[in-house]
Amino acid sequence: MPAVLEIEGLRKTYKSRRRGTRNALDGFDMRVDAGQVHGFLGPNGSGKTTTLRTLLGLIRPDGGRMALLGHEVPDALPTVAGQVGAIVESPQFFPHFTARDTLSLLAGAGEVPAVRVDEVLELVGLRDRSGERVKTYSLGMKQRLAVASALLKNPKLLILDEPANGLDPGGIREMRTLMRTLAESGMTVVLSSHILGEIQLICDSVTIISLGRRVAFGPVDEVLAQHSSGAVRIRLEAVSDLPVATEALTQAGIRVTGHPDHLMLAGVDKPASVTRLLAEKNLYVSELAPIAVDLESVFLELTATAPVPGQHRQVDESMKVGGTGQPGPAGGGWGA
Amino acid sequence: MSLFRTELRRLSKRRFTRYMTLLGLLVLAAVVVGVFFTNQKIDAGQLAQAERQADQQYQEQMRWSEQERAACEQAKTAGTATDGRYPDDCSVITPPPREEIKAEWFLPSTFDFKETFAETLIPFAAILALVGFVIGASFVGAEWSTGGMMNLLLWRPKRLTVLLTKLAALLTGILAVTLPAAVLWFAGFWAVANFRGSTEKMTSGTWQSFMLTGVRGVVLVLVLTTIGFALASLGRHTAMALGGVVAVMVVGQFGLGILLSMASVRFAEAWLLPTYVLAWMTKTVTLQDWNSCNATYYGECKPATMDITWQQSSILLSVGVVVILGAALWAMRRRDIS
CATH class of the missing domain: 1.20.5 (Single alpha-helices involved in coiled-coils or other helix-helix interfaces)
Structure with missing residues (x-):
């Protein structure tokens, strides 16, 4: 499949006399193939929005290469802008205009037929409220309007930064359906979101960024599989047998974590080997359940942003690829 | 062209534009009506x-x-x-x-068109210049502060084209208000002179002089509109322009005026911007230095004078526009949009 979005070695450095240098993007790579719904994930301050702004010509990069729809950007942005719909960060509109006026003015600036305004208003569910001023809208309604503005061009590539932010549960489901429908119609969608359950449901592939670098990428299934730890939960018929089982499994090279009524095993390639091993010791398994990883756990593991009781993680304390693997502000923080 | 038309639509749709324009025109109308009722025809x-x-x-x-x-x-x-x-x-x-x-x-006050009309063009230009400055600043300042500029640049990623098209639309809109207002101003005071004064002794030369003063007034309106727009774009907020003007007027003008006066500087008004604006409108402002001689009640001593001409004012206004608009364009081209 051809790449619709390509980023290689993207760098953006902010310099401040007082606070030193901060690498917002530190050689970031990304690739999105045509027709996919692609999730773009990262902790706060990891460089997601900077990436999108740079890609869309709002921020000047310090290095690297970017291409949209096969054209090098930012040089070719005027050529491809008509085929890229985007919302970046929170939706921002002139508060005293109505939704219809807002879209109509954008359509005028982009030479989009006026009839398209009604189509997108219908699509995002704002048809009946389109005559009201934007300042009266809830966050969710503004979000819908932002999505409508991005869809106005009927783009080939749709870039949405936190599109589900502020939406009610029904709205989130509608947004999910809309994304899938758009992808099925041939549109490529890039979604930045923190609702990882949604990303796992909607997206074909993901890129995870941490401290300005890519830490994982690829189809969702592959990313999950790569970071599956082979964890298995087992229960025995008799709870009193758990210490004996722990000893037997440990001797077999399996990492075991004991719990009052069950054991958690890690690094198990074949669960059947566990039942055979325990049966040989006359220990009988009443439950054996492989623990499936989800995107949230992979994200927390890769970015090292899982909450730790008693600690208050700071924004820049997350995983940097090629680093020590421990959370900490190493590299990229102010003063680095 | 579609962007220009869209920006014109955006300008005319804004409530602030409508209210400020209406307010400015009402003040102008009040001036005409006030002059009408405070003058009368002499028999x-x-x-x-x-x-x-x-x-x-x-x-x-x-x-x-x-x-x-x-x-x-x-x-x-x-x-x-x-x-x-x-x-x-x-x-x-x-x-x-x-x-x-x-x-x-x-005699009661009477409106002599030939003698008085030229003076009325100064408040006309001043009021519309103020309206243009504030509308210009708000037009682009609100776009920056509400994120509208960013949205627009996602559609038209040519920064200088977008900013200059906005400016062109703004100046067109201001001109579309100023020119009819100027025609009505001429007509209004002609009517005042007819009913409450005199329109005698008008010559083609007088008309030409009035027209040229009117044109300079329109240019002043456009210049101040551009400066308001450029200052707000530079600071990416309406308040930048308004705050800048307050700072310049309070510190740069009143403060400087007091300082120059205390230092007994000759022709202190030559350092103050309003002098040049007045010279632009009246063609010449003659400054007098009363310290240059001891003028007595009976004496014939005349103070030293210095002429500020409209040509000098035109240089100052041109430099001001080039520097401020140039800085705004440079910032638009170079600065990140976040």
Whole structure:
């Protein structure tokens, strides 16, 4: 499949006399193939929005290469802008205009037929409220309007930064359906979101960024599989047998974590080997359940942003690829 | 072209634009109406009555002078004229010449189109320039602060084209208000002169002079609109322009004026911007240095003068526009949009 979005070695450095240098993007790579719904994930301050702004010509990069729809950007942005719909960060509109006026003015600036305004208003569910001023809208309604503005061009590539932010549960489901429908119609969608359950449901592939670098990428299934730890939960018929089982499994090279009524095993390639091993010791398994990883756990593991009781993680304390693997502000923080 | 039309639509749809324009036009209308009701037409009877009052005033001045001269002579003879009340030579106490007491002083106010209309173009330009400045600043400042500019750049990723098109639309809109307003201003005061004054002695040269002053007024409106727009774009907020003007006027003008005055600088007004704006409108402002001679009540000493011409003002306005708009364009091109 051809790449619709390509980023290689993207760098953006902010310099401040007082606070030193901060690498917002530190050689970031990304690739999105045509027709996919692609999730773009990262902790706060990891460089997601900077990436999108740079890609869309709002921020000047310090290095690297970017291409949209096969054209090098930012040089070719005027050529491809008509085929890229985007919302970046929170939706921002002139508060005293109505939704219809807002879209109509954008359509005028982009030479989009006026009839398209009604189509997108219908699509995002704002048809009946389109005559009201934007300042009266809830966050969710503004979000819908932002999505409508991005869809106005009927783009080939749709870039949405936190599109589900502020939406009610029904709205989130509608947004999910809309994304899938758009992808099925041939549109490529890039979604930045923190609702990882949604990303796992909607997206074909993901890129995870941490401290300005890519830490994982690829189809969702592959990313999950790569970071599956082979964890298995087992229960025995008799709870009193758990210490004996722990000893037997440990001797077999399996990492075991004991719990009052069950054991958690890690690094198990074949669960059947566990039942055979325990049966040989006359220990009988009443439950054996492989623990499936989800995107949230992979994200927390890769970015090292899982909450730790008693600690208050700071924004820049997350995983940097090629680093020590421990959370900490190493590299990229102010003063680095 | 579609972007230009869209920006014109955006400008006209904004409530602030509509209210400020309406307010500005209402103030202009109030000026015309005020002048209409504070002037009246002079007939021959009123003119004759004024001449009589001037004669009467002259007679009173004659009597008073005679009395004072007699009192002076008397005091001089009595040797009590040393308190400074009278001059050494009592003969200098004379009444003013008859022609110095003008009949117009005893006439109600009347609007002479030829004599007065040019002055009215100064408040006309000033009010519309203020309206243009504020609308210009708000037009682009609100776009920056609400994120509209970012949205627009996602659609038209040519920064300078977008900013200059916005400016072109703004100037077109301001011109579309200013030109009809100028025509109505001319017509309004012509009507005032017809009904409450005089339109006599108008020549083609006078009309030409009025037209040129009007054109300079329109240029002033456009210049200040551009400066307001550029300042707000530079600071990416309406308040940048408004705050900048307040700072310049309070610190740069009032403060500087006081400082120059305290330092007894010659022609201090030559350092103040309003002097150049006035010179632009009136073609010449003559500054006087009263410290250059001791002008006395009786003396003929004239102060040194310095002319500020509209050509000098045009250089100042041009440099101001080039520098401020240039800085705004540079910032638009170079700075990240976040």
